[in-house]
Amino acid sequence: MFSKKSTTNYFSILIHLLKWTLIAFPVAALVGSVVALFLWLLDVVTNFRFTHGWLLYLLPLAGLLIWWLYKTAGKNAESGNNMILDEIHQPGGGIPLRMAPLVLITTIITHLFGGSAGREGTAVQIGGSLSSLIGKRLKLSTDETKLLLMMGVAAGFGAVFGTPLTGAIFALEVVYIGRMNYKALLPCLIASFLADMICSMWHIHHTQYHIQIVESLKSSTSIFHFDLLLIGEVIIGGALFGITSLLFSEFTHTVKSYSKEWIKVPWLIPVIGGGIVILLAFLLGTNDYLGLGVSNPDPNAVSILNCFKAGGADTWSWLWKLIFTGITLGMGFKGGEVTPLFFIGAALGNTLGTLCGAPVDLMAGLGFIAVFAGATNTPIACTLMGIELFGGEYALYYAIACFTAYYFSGHTGIYTAQRVINKKG
Amino acid sequence: MFSKKSTTNYFSILIHLLKWTLIAFPVAALVGSVVALFLWLLDVVTNFRFTHGWLLYLLPLAGLLIWWLYKTAGKNAESGNNMILDEIHQPGGGIPLRMAPLVLITTIITHLFGGSAGREGTAVQIGGSLSSLIGKRLKLSTDETKLLLMMGVAAGFGAVFGTPLTGAIFALEVVYIGRMNYKALLPCLIASFLADMICSMWHIHHTQYHIQIVESLKSSTSIFHFDLLLIGEVIIGGALFGITSLLFSEFTHTVKSYSKEWIKVPWLIPVIGGGIVILLAFLLGTNDYLGLGVSNPDPNAVSILNCFKAGGADTWSWLWKLIFTGITLGMGFKGGEVTPLFFIGAALGNTLGTLCGAPVDLMAGLGFIAVFAGATNTPIACTLMGIELFGGEYALYYAIACFTAYYFSGHTGIYTAQRVINKKG
Incomplete structure (x- = not known):
């Protein structure tokens, strides 16, 4: 045989x-x-x-x-x-x-x-x-x-x-x-x-995120087992998350190249970068956009965890985190881009959810994974991340948001060494 | 910019x-x-x-x-x-x-x-x-x-x-x-x-499957948030599921080629095939392995749904379903291979769960997706199928079983027109 x-x-x-x-x-x-x-x-x-x-x-x-x-x-x-x-x-x-x-x-x-x-x-x-x-x-x-x-x-x-x-x-x-x-x-x-x-x-514990959409959503009496309005909001959200990834990558790359061009003394770049961050924090009157941003001892601060609650982020929180991170990483500091991307996405999701009346926790979760999916061009990993972090109940929504963001982020991303094998369109 | x-x-x-x-x-x-x-x-x-x-x-x-x-x-x-x-x-x-x-x-x-x-x-x-x-x-x-x-x-x-x-x-x-x-x-x-x-x-409803592992598993007091013994069983299960996929593909291909070689009159092939199925059902004294096998009006029959319950399948149910299906599809009848593969996998999972004391419903669910993953070489789709059908709680187990089965099924599969782009080893 x-x-x-x-x-x-x-x-x-x-x-x-x-x-x-x-x-x-x-x-x-x-x-x-x-x-x-x-x-x-x-x-x-x-x-x-x-x-x-x-x-x-x-x-x-x-x-x-x-x-x-x-x-x-x-x-x-x-x-x-x-x-x-x-x-x-x-x-x-x-x-x-x-x-x-x-x-x-x-x-x-x-x-x-x-x-x-x-x-x-x-x-x-x-x-x-x-x-x-x-x-x-x-x-x-x-x-x-x-x-x-x-x-x-x-x-x-x-x-x-x-x-x-x-x-x-x-x-x-x-x-x-x-x-x-x-x-x-x-x-x-x-x-x-x-x-x-x-x-x-080694006793390291990870942050737990929760999406608990109102029960009425699930027991919808619609003849579809999907909520079409919500699907529409998820698609529009996915597109905006993708555009935000693109904006983040381009902003960080631009900050990097312009600071090299304009500031001729290399060690001055991180010094000035640090100064801009201080200035921004001072002008905004908040430290919420510094550091990792996962959680915050101040219960009213904008943090990733708070983005999952209604009123947990301001309308432009996502943009501020994008600017703070682009300047930090584009001007010589170290760390990853992903947790700030989570922050940017969750904050934008919070804003979108508030604006269109969609469940804020779901939209924050979708932004969390989809901005990351667009910026790193890894839509399937990010769909699975949604499942691993928030549970599998909304897997289809995760996929729709991440796949849409993947297309809308274009052919760039935060890793310039990625090679384009299959064009997106 | x-x-x-x-x-x-x-x-x-x-x-x-x-x-x-x-x-x-x-x-x-x-x-x-x-x-x-x-x-x-x-x-x-x-x-x-x-x-x-x-x-x-x-x-x-x-x-x-x-x-x-x-x-x-x-x-x-x-x-x-x-x-x-x-x-x-x-x-x-x-x-x-x-x-x-x-x-x-x-x-x-x-x-x-x-x-x-x-x-x-x-x-x-x-x-x-x-x-x-x-x-x-x-x-x-x-x-x-x-x-x-x-x-x-x-x-x-x-x-x-x-x-x-x-x-x-x-x-x-x-x-x-x-x-x-x-x-x-x-x-x-x-x-x-x-x-x-x-x-x-069009008011078509799909069968609902349930995996409800005893709660003690989740609230394990182990320092790992995984159950290592269960992980070991899942890996061994994955390997056996993969070997079963290989056996299914080879058996079906072999039945097809031998019947073409031995039965020179083409129309006799399905006639004899039908006869063999009748004979097997008669010898085994059961109709459980006929048809789709998802459910059965007889509550004691072996069906995919019953494979999720302890005692819902016999030790060799998986092998019988494999033989019935190989003969049906290898000798000119029509339909898919996937639902029988679900049956074979769920029945084998039931047997393995019973033999090693692992949760029968989880093992049946893993067999359901992993034999299919091995036979079609689609491990990620099958991991996602586990999540869509049984919920995301055990996503990691689904992936371990499907990825392992993917390797153990070798470079063949039920679709001979698949092209090997990356060898598995």
């Missing part, structure tokens, strides 16, 4: 699986533990900043320190996430090990002094850098190195957000625009799952 | 979206309505067979009738799903319109007389054939025709199972082994969503 060729073929699949499962253990142990350390530090410095508001005034100095750290110890490590994508496309010099501690320390500095940034970039770089270290020890081939780096990305992403399935699909999806590669499907899931598990063994 | 080129580029994406959204409406209306008719007829004939057991004895004659219908009216329509995949790879002669009524009528005949078959193949062929008809009117280019056919497949699949998200991802995933193409992402989701909506406007 089975030919010899297909049997040989079959065993090579099993050996491939076994080998990568074994490699996944050290990758996950290392990445999961360092990410746990990172998350713990992040929590410590964020809470410290909340009680020591004056730290913000040192942000320009912090920027100078970050610049100096990368200048003296960074070498080629500054290109960050894009270097990891480039290495997956075409393994070359490898990811320098110094990338992991450097990005960890500089992200912590950014957050301690109130820069508006995230954490996924840091986690992905920790994952890439540490898995590359393991790869060098194992003397892997070019193809094997690609796979290993994808596992590192999956492990970092899965652990930092506590979403293992999303981490795996993100790693497969982020490399190319318009295609998902299955070669690393199970190895990435194993790495991401184990890294998340190890991260929780 | 935006260059002229990227603006032009952006508008071409929006025009692409608008165009395909408009095309999705007639595709969905047509496919959704015909699938509704098909599901209604299927329900009528299945209930009729339950009350008229003697119909089984006419199965060989029914086989002869199906052979004659394809012989006189079929021309090239017999290659079915594989022809649709071939046309997506390389649009050529187009899908003949006759495929839709022919496969609908012959599937209904198969089910009326108790052949063990499914319905997704039929729905996908209805989708492909009807969308191809629309494509000819619109005079589409080669690339546009590919996209249209994928929309047809998505619409057919989404409507027949009531799972629009799965339908869309299935259409993107099924074409190649090891790659997902995003070109048609949103058009497929729109088509699948609308077709499902139109199907429910």
